[in-house]
Amino acid sequence: MNDDDGAPAPASPAPESQTPPATKAATATASPITPAPTLAATPHARHWQRTRRMTAMLLTLWLVTGFCTAYFARELATLSVFGWPLSFYLAAQGSSLVYLAIIGCYAWRMRRLDRDFDEERQ
Amino acid sequence: MKAERTFFQRLRRYYALFTAGFAAFLVALAVLEQEGMSRAWIGYLFMFATIILYASIGVLSRTSNVLEYYVAGRRVPAVFNGMATAADWISAASFISLAGGLYLHGFDGLAYIMGWTGGYVLVALLIAPYLRKFSQYTIPDFLAERYAGNGGRGRAVRILAVAATIIVSFTYVVAQIYAVGLIASRFTGVDFSVGIFLGLASILVCSFLGGMRAITWTQVAQYIIILVAFLIPAMWLSAKHSGNPIPQVAYGKLLPRLGAREAQLNRDPGELEVRAVFRQRADEYQARLDALPASWDSGRIAAQRKLDIVKQHGASLVDIRSAERAVLAYPKNPDDAARLWADARAQNLARAEPITPHATPFPGADRAQSDAKRNNFLALVFCLMLGTAALPHILMRAYTTPSVHETRVSVFWTLFFILLIYLTIPALAVLVKYDIYSVLVGSRYDQLPSWVSYWANVDKVNPLISIVDVNHDGIVQLAEIAIDGDVLVLATPEIAGLPYVISGLVAAGGLAAALSTADGLLLAISNALSHDVYYKLVDPTASTQKRVTISKLLLLAVAFIAAYAASQKPADILSVVAAAFSLAASTLFPALVLGVFWKRANYQGAVAGMLAGFGVCVYYMLHTNPVLGGSAAGQWLHIEAISAGIFGVPAGLLTLAGVSLLTPAPDRRTRALIAYVRAPEQQ
Numbered sequence: 001m002n003d004d005d006g007a008p009a010p011a012s013p014a015p016e017s018q019t020p021p022a023t024k025a026a027t028a029t030a031s032p033i034t035p036a037p038t039l040a041a042t043p044h045a046r047h048w049q050r051t052r053r054m055t056a057m058l059l060t061l062w063l064v065t066g067f068c069t070a071y072f073a074r075e076l077a078t079l080s081v082f083g084w085p086l087s088f089y090l091a092a093q094g095s096s097l098v099y100l101a102i103i104g105c106y107a108w109r110m111r112r113l114d115r116d117f118d119e120e121r122q
Numbered sequence: 123m124k125a126e127r128t129f130f131q132r133l134r135r136y137y138a139l140f141t142a143g144f145a146a147f148l149v150a151l152a153v154l155e156q157e158g159m160s161r162a163w164i165g166y167l168f169m170f171a172t173i174i175l176y177a178s179i180g181v182l183s184r185t186s187n188v189l190e191y192y193v194a195g196r197r198v199p200a201v202f203n204g205m206a207t208a209a210d211w212i213s214a215a216s217f218i219s220l221a222g223g224l225y226l227h228g229f230d231g232l233a234y235i236m237g238w239t240g241g242y243v244l245v246a247l248l249i250a251p252y253l254r255k256f257s258q259y260t261i262p263d264f265l266a267e268r269y270a271g272n273g274g275r276g277r278a279v280r281i282l283a284v285a286a287t288i289i290v291s292f293t294y295v296v297a298q299i300y301a302v303g304l305i306a307s308r309f310t311g312v313d314f315s316v317g318i319f320l321g322l323a324s325i326l327v328c329s330f331l332g333g334m335r336a337i338t339w340t341q342v343a344q345y346i347i348i349l350v351a352f353l354i355p356a357m358w359l360s361a362k363h364s365g366n367p368i369p370q371v372a373y374g375k376l377l378p379r380l381g382a383r384e385a386q387l388n389r390d391p392g393e394l395e396v397r398a399v400f401r402q403r404a405d406e407y408q409a410r411l412d413a414l415p416a417s418w419d420s421g422r423i424a425a426q427r428k429l430d431i432v433k434q435h436g437a438s439l440v441d442i443r444s445a446e447r448a449v450l451a452y453p454k455n456p457d458d459a460a461r462l463w464a465d466a467r468a469q470n471l472a473r474a475e476p477i478t479p480h481a482t483p484f485p486g487a488d489r490a491q492s493d494a495k496r497n498n499f500l501a502l503v504f505c506l507m508l509g510t511a512a513l514p515h516i517l518m519r520a521y522t523t524p525s526v527h528e529t530r531v532s533v534f535w536t537l538f539f540i541l542l543i544y545l546t547i548p549a550l551a552v553l554v555k556y557d558i559y560s561v562l563v564g565s566r567y568d569q570l571p572s573w574v575s576y577w578a579n580v581d582k583v584n585p586l587i588s589i590v591d592v593n594h595d596g597i598v599q600l601a602e603i604a605i606d607g608d609v610l611v612l613a614t615p616e617i618a619g620l621p622y623v624i625s626g627l628v629a630a631g632g633l634a635a636a637l638s639t640a641d642g643l644l645l646a647i648s649n650a651l652s653h654d655v656y657y658k659l660v661d662p663t664a665s666t667q668k669r670v671t672i673s674k675l676l677l678l679a680v681a682f683i684a685a686y687a688a689s690q691k692p693a694d695i696l697s698v699v700a701a702a703f704s705l706a707a708s709t710l711f712p713a714l715v716l717g718v719f720w721k722r723a724n725y726q727g728a729v730a731g732m733l734a735g736f737g738v739c740v741y742y743m744l745h746t747n748p749v750l751g752g753s754a755a756g757q758w759l760h761i762e763a764i765s766a767g768i769f770g771v772p773a774g775l776l777t778l779a780g781v782s783l784l785t786p787a788p789d790r791r792t793r794a795l796i797a798y799v800r801a802p803e804q805q
Contacts, residue, residue, distance in 0.1 A: 044800075067500070073484065077483055088483070096541055107246070
């Protein structure tokens with residue numbers, strides 16, 4: 001289970017390691033909400049950075065959903081929702097619905113990112 | 123933009139008309155059944171009507187344009203592409219066997235639901251949008267361009283990717299065609315091989331004439347049939363037992379009741395008696411196993427003597443036949459006997475086991491056994507997820523939408539349409555289990571419901587359901603029922619008390635599921651051969667006309683080979699199908715994902731990674747799968763052969779990364795391609 005998010009991992013450490021000074025400067029001055037001016041120079045690089053960050057976030061959610069449901073199934077079985085033991089419900093329906101939500105969220109956010117990219121370029 | 127919208131509206135109108143027509147067809151058949159039409163005819167009508175329907179969609183969307191043939195002109199709207207992919211995805215196994223698997227294995231079977239839905243997250247986030255941006259025709263196309271090597275054309279990568287595509291898709295397609303034969307023979311009584319060739323005809327008319335374009339529009343129609351066929355019986359059964367026709371919601375109420383019934387049956391004296399009988403039979407086999415080879419000799423003589431006695435005393439023909447069969451089926455030598463008797467002992471022991479509660483995760487005798495089950499569950503989920511994200515016939519569909527955004531939305535719709543079925547499957551398993559545990563168990567042998575005797579006689583070789591009064595008390599005990607998972611979906615309409623038309627509909631749904639998947643797989647194979655092998659490697663100057671013609675001929679050839687393979691009833695290949703996921707995951711997944719997300723991945727790394735992933739996966743399967751000549755004793759960390767990908771994927775990833783770092787970085791052209799694939803689309 002741990003190996004699959006190793007897929008994007010080789011790519012993600014790169015930008016952080018390139019830009020530590022900028023990050024420090026940014027957290028000192030700007031509010032933490034602004035997506036840090038760690039930013040790569042071109043709109044293309046910025047777009048890719050944001051895409052990658054969101055992909056990593058959603059993949060983490062995906063991993064937690066699947067892995068925790070299965071790994072802690074015996075512990076969760078003691079709880080119950082509307083008649084279902086919680087672990088059974090999560091494995092049969094809950095996690096699949098979370099997956100659908102992840103994909104929906106991704107499609108929606110990526111569209112926003114693509115539009116931001118167009119605006120930035122103009 | 124406007125043209126797009128009217129195209130979408132037109133499609134919507136066509137499919138609304140189609141759905142209405144199909145409903146009218148159902149109603150007409152229901153009326154005919156009331157008038158006394160026989161079951162066989164209803165079966166025939168369903169089979170021929172749907173096959174003709176698919177064939178005519180194929181004829182209507184025939185094409186010889188390369189873009190239309192390979193990627194349906196890249197103008198399939200997201201919703202319809204989602205529906206077609208869902209039909210592509212829902213195979214005969216999902217439609218017919220999955221609910222049965224959940225019935226038999228309870229919680230542990232849910233690994234399939236989690237794995238097969240979770241895989242789409244990976245498709246959506248890591249692969250599909252980038253393939254669409256790349257905008258070529260096949261999966262080997264993408265890999266060969268991405269890993270072209272410095273100045274090369276990525277020949278080795280292309281060949282490996284084609285080989286993986288073919289191995290994965292071929293095992294899968296044989297299983298689908300096999301299922302077509304089974305469904306046709308079970309419902310219409312035609313011969314198994316006749317069923318295969320009827321199904322083949324419809325597949326061919328459709329994909330031969332119109333390629334991706336024809337199968338897309340056929341698959342949308344097939345999806346509608348699959349959905350209707352699956353939901354109607356489940357909703358009916360749900361209304362019968364819980365008063366709520368939405369099974370996904372209703373079965374929560376039934377689970378505690380099922381649990382109570384399970385506990386009650388576990389203490390029931392009749393059940394205990396039957397289990398004791400099975401345990402005793404197991405002990406007898408054990409005794410014979412211990413006394414080998416002497417017991418083999420004496421057993422053979424005893425069987426022969428029995429035959430002589432029946433013959434001399436002029437017993438009935440039935441007795442003589444059964445005595446003859448006993449002699450013929452007697453093990454040929456002591457080794458044979460050891461194997462057969464050990465199997466029989468295991469079977470009897472399994473039937474002597476008490477009921478494991480349906481909703482309990484990872485039931486096991488002790489903590490270690492339960493942990494092993496949990497680890498296998500996790501490993502299987504992992505392999506199914508990554509395998510889903512690497513199946514060529516699913517990924518191929520990323521190419522068919524009008525834009526990258528539509529591809530992302532289309533994956534959403536795919537999972538949505540799959541979930542309409544997949545959320546019903548666990549519900550159906552619980553509903554049928556509840557029905558069998560509370561209605562069938564405890565009923566009298568002279569009042570068995572008619573569906574039991576019907577389905578017990580359908581398949582003589584492997585009975586779908588068999589009930590024998592083991593303790594001769596005239597009452598059905600749960601332990602006396604031996605059930606094949608497949609019967610669940612097939613018999614649900616009758617269990618729910620619906621007319622036979624609905625059974626015909628379920629058969630049509632199973633057929634649609636098998637045919638739609640077979641369509642997609644055959645196209646994936648023939649496109650890999652024609653586009654990647656013929657056009658890209660053999661004759662790069664071929665005209666577009668010639669390319670399409672070659673593709674069609676190859677499709678024909680592959681289809682016949684697959685049908686021939688299926689008509690041999692290869693029991694072995696069926697057990698290997700689930701392994702296709704591990705193979706796809708180990709071979710293709712690392713190369714696809716690192717190809718987009720890691721610039722440094724290069725040609726040498728990809729070749730080594732694909733070989734390593736494939737090698738480790740195949741080695742582990744051969745080493746641990748008894749069907750392939752391995753043994754369970756060779757397992758690493760108690761992981762079963764089906765989850766070989768849990769070792770194959772890391773092997774592939776690490777090798778790809780390691781070899782890439784040891785060899786020169788990709789050249790400028792490749793870097794430009796990566797930048798292009800990552801960049802957003804021009805709006």
